Amino acid sequence: MNILGIDVGGTSIKGSIVSEKGEMNEKFVYPINKNENQEECMQSLFKVIDEYLSKQLVKIDGIGIGIPGTVDTKKGMVTYSNNLKWKDLKIVEFFEKHYKLPVKITNDANAAALGEAKFGAGKSYHDIVMITLGTGVGGGIVINDQLFEGNEGKGAELGHTTLVLDGLPCSCGRNGCFEQYASATALIRQTKEAIEQNPKSVLANMCTDESMIAKTVFEAARKDCPVANAVINQYIHYLSEGLLNICNVFRPQAIVLSGGISKEGKYLTDKIDQYLAKFAYGYPYSPKVEILISQLGYNSGIIGAASLLISQK
């Protein structure tokens, strides 16, 4: 069995044939033309895919697509995607008509979670939650090797749960969402505030490149800059409290972290482990929840989207 996995991003659409063992083939990349409307974009994309498929040695048996935004998995529709300006796009119908093959969709965070669960960091487990620490905080939930998405595929918005009642306003309309405290964007804001208050700190001196702030604050903390340490400790507090909530609600076997921040690896997971241990994983007498770093990296979206049609692990 071979499935075409497609990962729709904000600026480009990537894809590859993925084997039933989760192995990727050669990739195609289609840079989105923002001047095209959504139907035109579909037609352009089909041309790119048709050409790609004509060069491949294997035939595909189905297509899985991961999409940023709100997706109605039941109706096979993109309800709304802010970056792409797609609205009520019947994407499954478009693809099924063109390819005469089974097509499944989910949102990008869910796709990534399924990919990691089946073929990445979570492959030894049956129940995992994936948290992506990037521009926002994305969530994906895998229960009993299956994606749990909620009614119409509109659950699993783990980044949009209140952590700080009446806290910072969030793009979703609520206040104090987990995302506002634990995303890479949040860490950058927290670091900038610390630099403003401590302009002569090691951290301030190290932060010369605006685009590298999230990475630099970890570096400064490793160099024992007390200002950076305070930022990181507070960030770990926010992040771990959100992860403890996930432990208490899902009690998964593992939580897989992905996104920019997750590149800090063991330094990050050690700090989280220490925090979680203090609270006996949030509830007494409860089994350990492993904190892992994603293994598929940028390919988790493609492999995960294909996984929607791969039943075996």
Next chain:
Amino acid sequence: MNILGIDVGGTSIKGSIVSEKGEMNEKFVYPINKNENQEECMQSLFKVIDEYLSKQLVKIDGIGIGIPGTVDTKKGMVTYSNNLKWKDLKIVEFFEKHYKLPVKITNDANAAALGEAKFGAGKSYHDIVMITLGTGVGGGIVINDQLFEGNEGKGAELGHTTLVLDGLPCSCGRNGCFEQYASATALIRQTKEAIEQNPKSVLANMCTDESMIAKTVFEAARKDCPVANAVINQYIHYLSEGLLNICNVFRPQAIVLSGGISKEGKYLTDKIDQYLAKFAYGYPYSPKVEILISQLGYNSGIIGAASLLISQK
């Protein structure tokens, strides 16, 4: 098919034969003797059940038990039950040896949720979350007509998720748990604080019975006492923020409320509905989550425990 459903409480153990349609028979009640150790308690309980069963016209095909505290569903053990002082009690083994029948256990909140999902307020739905607003805040999650309990049955602790970072200390060891703001206990505390600050209010005058405070504050609010209104509005804020978290994570078809506070019925659910609608159920373009009041009342524990062995709906 007939199943014996058993609901273990803090002071007594109740049970009844439940039909596959969720209909209860005559009940038995066994008042717990706190002087007995856990093994002695099992033997006394067996005597009561044996006598009860000998008087019934139908035979049972299995036994389901709901237990307060931490339960290891995999090992069939009560890991720890604070009220009962049960610890590492192999309750499934005890029952299977005595009755030679299949036995399943879960914690009491999960049992109640399953009962409501199969035979109560949630019977028209496949995915519901039940929240019990009592001494604490209990949670039960039913996905695709099945109980979701997390690893070892130690998830679904929805009351123990942080709503107010670094907020009020909770019995679970964390701070700012949902339970500390939305339980009946919390509402009583919030009301007492308001009375202290407003000793001449209608609310203060109405609260003559210490044991009726949670009910009285709702009554005073219905009579338009501004102090009571402020308490209720703040309580609805806490409760609804917690429910919005559940909407965003599970996007269930319905949330069923039970416990003392849920007796306020439509007055309560109208206020919650209004709050949720403001946030488009916590995330744009998402399907409505119905807020319902439990229908099985105090029997949900017995019916729910029996439901562990009833596959049909």
